[in-house]
Amino acid sequence: MSTYKLTYFNGRGLAETSRLIFAAAGQKFEDVRFEREQWPAIKPTTPLGQVPVLEVDGVKIPQSTAIARFLAKRFNLAGKTDVEQAQVDVVVDTIQDLFHAFLPIIREQDETKKKELIAKFVGEDLEKHLKNLETLGKLYSNGGQFFVGNSLTWADLMCHEFGQKLFTYDANCLNNFPWLQANRAAVEQQPKISEYLKNRPKTEF
Numbered sequence: 244m245s246t247y248k249l250t251y252f253n254g255r256g257l258a259e260t261s262r263l264i265f266a267a268a269g270q271k272f273e274d275v276r277f278e279r280e281q282w283p284a285i286k287p288t289t290p291l292g293q294v295p296v297l298e299v300d301g302v303k304i305p306q307s308t309a310i311a312r313f314l315a316k317r318f319n320l321a322g323k324t325d326v327e328q329a330q331v332d333v334v335v336d337t338i339q340d341l342f343h344a345f346l347p348i349i350r351e352q353d354e355t356k357k358k359e360l361i362a363k364f365v366g367e368d369l370e371k372h373l374k375n376l377e378t379l380g381k382l383y384s385n386g387g388q389f390f391v392g393n394s395l396t397w398a399d400l401m402c403h404e405f406g407q408k409l410f411t412y413d414a415n416c417l418n419n420f421p422w423l424q425a426n427r428a429a430v431e432q433q434p435k436i437s438e439y440l441k442n443r444p445k446t447e448f
Contacts, residue, residue, distance in 0.1 A: 247272035266439035268318035315397035334398035388429035
């Protein structure tokens, strides 16, 4: 039986989609969390000088999306056919388009500039990206509440986690997107996910 260790900061961040995959699969793993001040000592032990890092039977795998995709395939959350897997990847890439539009806000240190970036993002960019996700949900879901094939995949889990980040800046951002609202509710109704969300460490991001 394989063993898994996921190393990341003490926050959701880029590791949370993989943690959600573990939760959905009911798979135990070692959830190694560390504080910012510990990072200089940990950084040299990582393959690329970044986290998250997944260790599978002692083999280190970096890059958050590669980790999540690997786990999703291993635990049958990546789509049931080659076409479904491609559709899941389309959704994931579209979520990452949204993330890249959001990234300057995270990186900005000047509070005045950060507020300006948030206003621009919420006012100009966010709706376009959410509309794209709403379109894909209706296109690929076969009339269901999950993005692809009417069953849970890691695309749903990634969307749920990123939605949590968006609510920090616009609590009403999904008001005009009923399919995305239904998708979020469907994810939270999964018993293993519900249990995980209730008990996971409370962190800002």
